[in-house]
Amino acid sequence: MAEKPIHTESFHNANGAQRARPSIGLSSQPFALESTDADKLSQIVEASPPLKKGTHLFLQGDPFMSIFTVRAGTLKTYTVTNEGEEQITGFYFPGEVVALSGIGTDHHPVSAKTLETTTVLEYPYIQLEALASQVPQLRTQLTNSMGKEIRAELQMMLLLSKKTAEQRVATFLCKLSDRFKQRGYSATVFRLSMSRNEIGNYLGLAVETVSRIFTRFQKQQLINVEGKEIEIVSLEDLFQVSGDAKVCDESPGSADYR
Amino acid sequence: MAEKPIHTESFHNANGAQRARPSIGLSSQPFALESTDADKLSQIVEASPPLKKGTHLFLQGDPFMSIFTVRAGTLKTYTVTNEGEEQITGFYFPGEVVALSGIGTDHHPVSAKTLETTTVLEYPYIQLEALASQVPQLRTQLTNSMGKEIRAELQMMLLLSKKTAEQRVATFLCKLSDRFKQRGYSATVFRLSMSRNEIGNYLGLAVETVSRIFTRFQKQQLINVEGKEIEIVSLEDLFQVSGDAKVCDESPGSADYR
């Protein structure tokens, strides 16, 4: 509760070793440019040292200075309600962009916290903006990331307002599967870096409900659960349960997504 | 269900009279520029004729070509679930920006429909983008609008996942009040352009629940309801019920739309 956050400054001016120029242009990087442009981008990026589990990247109310991409590990973002309870608004995996919700306002509307040892890339927003106005491709990538965030949240609204507990959990697992697959990991076997509590919080469900549904899905041979390890036995069937329409995809270049 | 939408093309090439150059720069316009820049913006804008109630501005799945701002009237946006039920994702009043959710994808992820006779301004996205890359102020306004949309949706996620029915309705009324106030209308007396059904759908509640809460709030002297006419008797108390923290504000700065 009264936890001391580690602000971003903690690695802004960290020792030189930690600040080695990160290599940009990995396949899953959200901001990928070529040659001289990539070089310009790399000059404004800061790579964080490994941040251990439970570290805050920023707190709700902190001045908005930068956006981040995840290099390794997992983050969650959350808001704190008036009564002090936390509402998780997103999980972020390698290659994903964090803190877009701060754009256009002075202060972060959410907090961001690591769920495990995590490293990020920090893009000071003012510099990123300046560069984006010179490099159209970067501008497009940035704008598209915001669009994606908007659409992800729309999907979440739909989930929270119309889906049953089973559909929510199924949707959650299918989405995770898809995200891992897109980054080149297994679509069927993975590790949940968040607790049952965090899953429930995110999905608008009680922990107990999540737990019960996991065991139910296991009995129905949709998944195998062993603690945090998940194996999706039938992605087809699980998707069926999720109640979503077959997605014609968001990823390649442009394409439609619903 | 099998309703024929009126696509944007319906006024793209409408008669000349309907296409009179709109005057930009009204106080509540989200994209406000000065002198020569404003002139450039006005050259790409199309003003729609009055669209009567129930008209679709675009349908989910339509090619994304333009964004819009509301000049007069009200719009709702909604997605249709797999089972064919609609989920309203937003209401849009004069000065607000519609269709940002299509940015970065080929097709609109939502449909937009008028709730009453409505006129809009249409900004063809490609041209708007081209202009934005020349006019930093416009770029900023556009980006900020997207940021605001993201934050509005975060708020909505919180509402849907953590708030009680009473809190949701109170929040809804307070937000409306605030938006009307910001546009120079009365913060306490206004007309709901959407049905109880649409309010319920948006808030993740059954119609009956909305109805019951309206009457309950009336008995508690928080509001006076007479059909679609609302008077907020005690904004203070209503805000109290909404469970939100006093907002230290989003508005002053650039283009607000919500």
Add this chain to the structure above:
DNA sequence: CCATAACATTCATTTAAATCAAAGCCTTCA
């Protein structure tokens, strides 16, 4: 201006998921 339909309210009953309660199971670090 009336007829018809769409919208809104009210009440009774049901239900999905929350809460309450308790026990087992992993971490972890002293």
Add this chain to the structure above:
DNA sequence: TGAAGGCTTTGATTTAAATGAATGTTATGG
């Protein structure tokens, strides 16, 4: 290594809001 606390599971009970059913009210267009 083993005790402590935090997670996870399971079951019993409660509850907020949905659903079902009916009536009243307000628009709408012929």
